[in-house]
Amino acid sequence: MMSQQSTAKVSLAVEIAGLRMKNPVMPASGTFGYGEEFAPYLDLNRLGAIVTKGLSLRPKAGNPTPRICETVSGMLNAIGLQNVGVDAFIEHKMPFLREINTPVIANFFGNTLEEYGEVARRLNDIPELAAVELNISCPNVKQGGIVFGTDPQAAHQAVDVVRKNLDKPLIVKLTPNVTDITVIARAVADAGADAVSCINTLTGMSIDVRRRKPRIANRTGGLSGPAIRPIAVRMVHQVVQAVDIPVIGVGGISSAEDALEFLIAGAQAVQVGTANFVDPDAMQQVIDGLERFCIEERIADIRELIGSLEV
Amino acid sequence: MSNFKTRILANQEISPGYWRMRIQAPGAVADCRAGQFLMFRVQLSLLPLLRRPFGIFRTGFQPSDVDGLPPVEYLEILYKVVGQGTAMMSELHHGDRVEILGPLGRGFDGGEPGRRKILVGGGIGLVPLYMLAEQLVGGNEVRLLMGGRTRDDIIVVTEFERLGVQTYVSTEDGSLGDRGLVTAVLQQQLDTDPDADVFACGPLPMLEAVHDICRQRQVPLQVSLEALMACGVGACLGCVVKGVGHSETSPRFLCTCKEGPVFRAEQLAWDRLDRTEGTCEGCK
Ligand SMILES: Cc1cc2nc3c(=O)[nH]c(=O)nc-3n(C[C@H](O)[C@H](O)[C@H](O)COP(=O)(O)OP(=O)(O)OC[C@H]3O[C@@H](n4cnc5c(N)ncnc54)[C@H](O)[C@@H]3O)c2cc1C
Ligand SMILES: Cc1cc2nc3c(=O)[nH]c(=O)nc-3n(C[C@H](O)[C@H](O)[C@H](O)COP(=O)(O)O)c2cc1C
Ligand code: FES
Numbered sequence: 001m002m003s004q005q006s007t008a009k010v011s012l013a014v015e016i017a018g019l020r021m022k023n024p025v026m027p028a029s030g031t032f033g034y035g036e037e038f039a040p041y042l043d044l045n046r047l048g049a050i051v052t053k054g055l056s057l058r059p060k061a062g063n064p065t066p067r068i069c070e071t072v073s074g075m076l077n078a079i080g081l082q083n084v085g086v087d088a089f090i091e092h093k094m095p096f097l098r099e100i101n102t103p104v105i106a107n108f109f110g111n112t113l114e115e116y117g118e119v120a121r122r123l124n125d126i127p128e129l130a131a132v133e134l135n136i137s138c139p140n141v142k143q144g145g146i147v148f149g150t151d152p153q154a155a156h157q158a159v160d161v162v163r164k165n166l167d168k169p170l171i172v173k174l175t176p177n178v179t180d181i182t183v184i185a186r187a188v189a190d191a192g193a194d195a196v197s198c199i200n201t202l203t204g205m206s207i208d209v210r211r212r213k214p215r216i217a218n219r220t221g222g223l224s225g226p227a228i229r230p231i232a233v234r235m236v237h238q239v240v241q242a243v244d245i246p247v248i249g250v251g252g253i254s255s256a257e258d259a260l261e262f263l264i265a266g267a268q269a270v271q272v273g274t275a276n277f278v279d280p281d282a283m284q285q286v287i288d289g290l291e292r293f294c295i296e297e298r299i300a301d302i303r304e305l306i307g308s309l310e311v
Numbered sequence: 312m313s314n315f316k317t318r319i320l321a322n323q324e325i326s327p328g329y330w331r332m333r334i335q336a337p338g339a340v341a342d343c344r345a346g347q348f349l350m351f352r353v354q355l356s357l358l359p360l361l362r363r364p365f366g367i368f369r370t371g372f373q374p375s376d377v378d379g380l381p382p383v384e385y386l387e388i389l390y391k392v393v394g395q396g397t398a399m400m401s402e403l404h405h406g407d408r409v410e411i412l413g414p415l416g417r418g419f420d421g422g423e424p425g426r427r428k429i430l431v432g433g434g435i436g437l438v439p440l441y442m443l444a445e446q447l448v449g450g451n452e453v454r455l456l457m458g459g460r461t462r463d464d465i466i467v468v469t470e471f472e473r474l475g476v477q478t479y480v481s482t483e484d485g486s487l488g489d490r491g492l493v494t495a496v497l498q499q500q501l502d503t504d505p506d507a508d509v510f511a512c513g514p515l516p517m518l519e520a521v522h523d524i525c526r527q528r529q530v531p532l533q534v535s536l537e538a539l540m541a542c543g544v545g546a547c548l549g550c551v552v553k554g555v556g557h558s559e560t561s562p563r564f565l566c567t568c569k570e571g572p573v574f575r576a577e578q579l580a581w582d583r584l585d586r587t588e589g590t591c592e593g594c595k
Contacts, residue, residue, distance in 0.1 A: 033546035061562030068549035079548045277542040
């Protein structure tokens with residue numbers, strides 16, 4: 001039934017920390033390369049934003065193989081943050097991204113506070129970058145390998161050093177591998193984050209019982225995909241209540257309905273990760289599905305749905 | 312072709328554990344190059360979650376079921392049932408809906424025109440060699456050296472023969488063809504006349520042996536590798552192999568899905584390949 005409903009204008013636009021997006025859908029870092037890999041399969045101009053693979057100061061080799069394994073409704077990965085490094089990104093990847101009419105968000109990480117600060121400084125100099133996303137799920141090699149994002153003080157320090165070197169909107173990506181994610185969320189908000197994205201992958205392990213060996217060379221890896229969605233929704237719900245800055249929901253989204261769970265829980269936008277591997281135009285389907293949902297539910301502006309959870 | 316939903320035209324077991332699936336694929340004949348692969352979505356649900364990579368065996372046209380309609384363009388894959396995904400694939404029937412992403416990756420380069428071509432296939436590794444043979448017969452003398460553990464592993468060799476390829480079969484248990492390893496046959500042939508281009512696909516130990524034989528005789532070699540893949544398009548970096556010159560400080564990882572699956576032997580860091588790279592349980 002193609003009634004006049006379907007021609008009614010639905011606004012999917014959202015704004016996060018001054019960053020305007022056509023819709024709330026963007027890829028999760030590390031699952032969309034530097035954008036160009038997916039250009040043959042979907043129109044990058046239709047995305048809310050593009051988030052790059054995590055960048056570091058110098059190129060990073062990453063982990064030995066096998067690096068991935070499939071699990072029930074999910075996958076483990078220990079890619080080891082292999083990336084071209086921030087300078088090669090600027091030289092070789094930005095020219096392609098510049099041509100696209102979609103805001104680009106550079107995800108990055110470091111293993112020392114100095115590295116975080118230095119990468120932030122270099123990214124800040126790229127005028128076409130709309131925002132940055134700071135991955136704090138990395139060990140601080142100068143402090144006994146404690147993962148920045150699992151300790152409120154270390155997380156605060158990392159955000160603080162980045163904030164001092166950055167004028168662009170700063171999104172901080174939270175790790176779920178903590179007892180209470182709201183403590184970390186508050187710490188990074190205090191340090192000046194403009195938004196948080198949650199969640200990164202959950203540490204997991206899978207064993208090949210015949211060979212008596214871990215299925216991935218790194219032994220443990222990050223679990224992603226539909227299997228983690230209920231955990232991600234719960235954490236987004238908690239963080240939305242704990243902080244005043246906007247929250248971006250990530251974890252196991254492969255359809256509009258999945259994305260809606262996060263929006264209704266209070267996320268202002270969502271990221272689609274593993275689903276891009278299953279279906280290279282997954283985000284297009286999420287965007288189309290959100291529009292359809294709004295039409296069906298007679299919602300003129302998707303922002304009406306954000307945080308509409310009834311409890 | 313690109314990413315598309317389509318239907319199965321036929322799915323048959325051709326030897327114990329080995330299946331042949333024909334899939335409707337508009338554009339396949341023009342688009343697919345020898346050595347390329349596709350990512351096959353077993354079901355439109357989320358189980359299993361990831362797509363499975365398969366080499367493209369061949370493409371063609373078949374008459375339409377309906378009189379008067381134009382021929383139907385197809386591609387074929389050959390697969391061995393090794394786990395959950397391939398077991399589910401073997402349950403699919405004519406008319407079932409599937410989703411395919413492809414053709415993907417870099418295929419074979421035909422080598423020097425006129426020179427003898429030797430294709431070496433181990434078990435299911437034979438798959439990407441058929442379209443290569445199709446492309447090479449005509450201008451070149453083409454041989455297929457096909458190896459397997461037992462006779463059941465020797466599949467579709469007669470189809471190569473029909474193209475005019477000379478085939479040499481060997482099995483480890485001697486149940487078909489010569490008893491022994493396919494690499495012994497390669498060695499013999501190159502010792503008689505080393506003026507050849509070699510193309511190989513199969514388990515890593517076989518590829519390593521082929522590489523040693525070719526390197527010693529300075530014979531150009533291209534190999535097709537396997538790797539665990541999540542995306543197939545160069546985004547996840549799950550499928551990497553070490554390229555020549557790789558080290559911890561100057562990493563040279565090559566994406567099997569994008570820069571491969573076919574590599575020139577000189578591109579790879581053979582001495583540093585992990586046992587888990589470039590081959591998998593399924594083809595051992
Ligand atoms: C480029 C390429 C071409 C291939 N061509 C063929 C072919 O023509 N015919 C054929 O039978 N097989 C081929 N394979 C191997 C095929 O992909 C696996 O046998 C298949 O994925 C196994 O799936 P499963 O669910 O049955 O096994 P499971 O063991 O249950 O799979 C679990 C996970 O491991 C992955 N996996 C398991 N074995 C392999 C493998 N050998 N290579 C890559 N991933 C694997 C699966 O994709 C899945 O993600 C190819 C692999 C690659 C990379
Ligand atoms: C292969 C792979 C690589 C990833 N690389 C990064 C990365 O470089 N930086 C980062 O912040 N998150 C990375 N992630 C985490 C994702 O961005 C996302 O937070 C997580 O996968 C959960 O979302 P999903 O279930 O939709 O995949 C990666 C995930 C996967 C599966
Ligand atoms: S399979 Fe994802 S990068 Fe090759």
